[in-house]
Amino acid sequence: MLRIPCPFCGLRDHAEFDYEGDATVTYPPLDAPEDAWFEAVFLRENPRGRHREYWRHTQGCGAYLIVERDVTTHEIFGAELAHPGMASAMEGAA
């Protein structure tokens, strides 16, 4: 069982979360050409080692997190809020 440190809720089982894909992809603007969208939607690197990925704390606070995980060992190095505004607000609160 992976355990993810949610900034709001604390260390929780991954069963509370949904995996939501690669967090390193930058999505183009809506009016960008087909090629740019094709790349963002379909093309993925598959690197060994540390990876940044989105997880949604579906059974908890609902926040989207960026989780850093080693895809070969499953070691989790940390999690931050995906929304920069929420992330800085949390920092301010801390």
Next chain:
Amino acid sequence: MTGFRLDAGGVVDRERPLKFFWDGKGMTGYAGDTLASALMASGERVIGRGFKYHRPRGVMSAGVEEGGAIVTVGAGAKRVANVRATTTELVAGLSAHGQNAWPSVRFDLGRINDQLGRFFAAGFYYKTFMGVLGTGTFEWMQFEKLIRRAAGMGRASREADPDWYEVVNDHCDLLVVGAGPAGLEAAAAAADAGLDVILADQDFALGGDLLGAAGPVGRANPANWLSKRLAALSGAVRLMPRTTVFGLYDGVVAGLVERVTEGLAAPSPELPRERLRIVRARRIVLATGAIERSIAFGDNDRPGVMTLAAARTYARRFGVLPGRRIAAVTTNDGGYADAVALAEAGAEVTLLDSRWARNPLAEAAEKAGVTVRQGGVPVKAEGAFGLRRLWVGDHLGGGRARPEEACDVDVVAVSGGWSPVVNLLSHRKVKPVWSDHLACFLPGETTEPIHVAGAAAGVWDAEACAASGKAAGLAAAKALGAWGGTVPNAPGPNGWEAPIDPVYEVSAERWKGKRFVDPQHDVTTDDIRLAHREGFVSVEHMKRYTTLGMATDQGKVGNVIGLALMAEASGRSIPETGTTTFRPPYTPVSMGALAGPERGAHWRPTRLTPMHEAVAASGAAFVDAGLWKRGWYFPQPGETMAEAARREVAMVRSSVGVVDVSTLGKIAVQGPDAAELLNRVYVNGFAKLPVGKARYGVMLREDGVAFDDGTTWRLSETEFFMTTTTANAGEVMKLLERLLQTRWTDLRVHVSSVSDGWGGVAVAGPKARAVLSKLIPDIDWSDAAYPFMGVREGGMKIGRGAIPVRTARLSFSGEKAWEVFTPADYGPHLWKTVLKAAEKAGGGAYGLEALDCLRVEKGHVTAREIDGRTTLEDLGLGKMASRAKPYLGSALKNRPELVRENRPRLVGLKPVAEGARFRAGSILCRPGERSAHGVGWVSSIADSPSLGWIGLGFAEGGLEAWEGAQLVAADPVNDAATLLEVVSPHFYDPSGSRMHG
């Protein structure tokens, strides 16, 4: 001679006899017995039958590695098959049966298989029945049925499990697995440092090997040592006997299964049978011990052949001597103490040591009455239903032997060396490391917070095991900051004076007889060599071809022998040959424990709408739609579903109907940029939607395929009420959250799911306005004041008060219609009030079946059409897409495949012959041309009271290619084919005049 109970000794309670039944025969054992020890004490030798050859099998071990005494326990719904008699705690009234034998394990007709042994070698089934005789899968399946009957295990109960199970989530600082000397010391050291410790052991008694120890712990009497440790631990750590740690997982998480009612003759129904405990530990100590290996020699599966430590355990722990005359066989120093223990218990013991050099331990053994024969090995056992004789040979080296003499013995107790239980570490992908010196796999290095101690780390001596455990406990305490001392050096692997002689198989020229490696799956040494001859080089392939280690014991005894033979056959070393990976569970775990309370109605949640009870009181029959119970139809006395639905459809078309639409997804979209968000996710424009109006919208996935549809109502400049399909409510919410939290983080919008916050009804039909205007008088219901797609809020009169309602003039049915929502708690009032008024006006309730028919008549699409394969154009909705703005999915919706001319597009379908029917899911084929894919498919059908059987579907090229032409709805599964005419999907009132005005 059979086994018998000694007058004294062991940890069984001779004051507490327990009556039990074996194959219906009453027998007596003692509290503290296992089923195996009690059967042995009662003189039973044949306990099981082999899997393939049906050879008689007896007790082969005293633990979880058992491959012989596999039985069925209990009866009726409580029957459990494939149970190890060696780990089953004896309770009063326990009833066990032999399995895989007919009529009994003593006399089994299936034994004929043994004579036909050559037909049952590895891979025989596949080669013969799939290759030579069979021309295909069908033949194989027929043979497989026969083979399964002949070669098998016990039969599971076919009844529902009457017991219940629970799941507990738990945490601790340190989880110690195994309560032998190492585990006890580790737990004690950690508890002394103030840690929260769980000490779990699979046995019903704590102590591991100390329960029947061969010798002292250092100079201490093992029983005294144990009782002192247990007394100290009581209250200081959480002691969990009867608890198997069956798997280790990511994040220092362990899966434990507690057998809660084991050992209770009449457990309270309040108790779960088993409890799955998911433990999140900070650190783990594995003190899982080691398992003794056997040696493969001729007919080494005869009842009476067991491991040497097992024979000693029966004598010392259970006070049962397995036989009078025992041949103890060893390749290592460990065998001497066990042989002495058996002699001290009264047996006549001959110790065969495969090593020729006079062992320093031999003198003491001889003093205890053991006859020691250096350089002796077992060649062949005799005695089908119980050992009578053992042929002993001189060891010529490497397992080759020259038979010399036959000894009359009733037990052969074998020690071929020890295998540390590295299984749990293997679950963490830590590869074990072969030690030539100890002839075993030792645990590999791990970076996880897991320590290995005692025999699991290759430490054989009990006192050294205790020291190893203490060091592990202190190291764990130090790592967790609970202790600041210096961790003592742990004793390394070993504990033997003379090195082990790695003998895995004993063979003698011209001496035949099966030599078993895996007795539970009947895999012999010849099967391993056959696998090698046939080109199976990888150990993983060898395992699958021979099925070695694939029985319920998962190769705990046989794997290393098989591996060594494979290495020898291929001329490689054991490390070069590699080993298979152990995976969870360590021992079998019941399905019930894994399911816990999530079964039957609790397998998944049941969702009820806020007005469910009221809808049910109105006479609804319900249908499952996802998690929801939805009102399906409202039968009048004597009506079938089809009759009721047809009546309901006609009622809506002619008068007025009320339907519960509370299951629709509802999302509150709020904030200054709410309109901008909607404008980006819907294909059509939402930026200029006026306050007080609703709009039908369609969303695409970002790859350009249609995703969901629904209406969104503008309540104010900054607030929208979005509805989604029932099925996609969660997915749409997730999409909006994803976009707002990860991509469009500058948008000032908040979305919240309010699906459960509102109950709603749709009121449809020519008399809908009349009904609603009386109930909600504070809204002006005239066509001019409340136009199509209008949104109005008001109060519905109930008694002297009113409930707040949020309404919109929308039509899914094609009639004049409104959706009326109210806060969920008022849902029942809304349903009862509106239905009463509708009935007064000559209408009534309608359900999902009629709703579906009404929309098919109108050609409206639902999830059956928006099925993840179809585009806007396929659905006939292409004109909705805005050309003035980009939206999610717009960039990729024009990829070549998605704009291909002859894509299947929405069409209407009706049978050519009057009264003919067809099914949704049928394949649309050209008449006379039946193919697997055809030119499209039928997505929905309806039994329309005015139009007869009609349907919607998709055909290549759509209406332009097919209008007026004929297609066949082919339904090969039901062997049906119906000739259809392709028509416009807008069957009913295509101009939409009925819903306006």
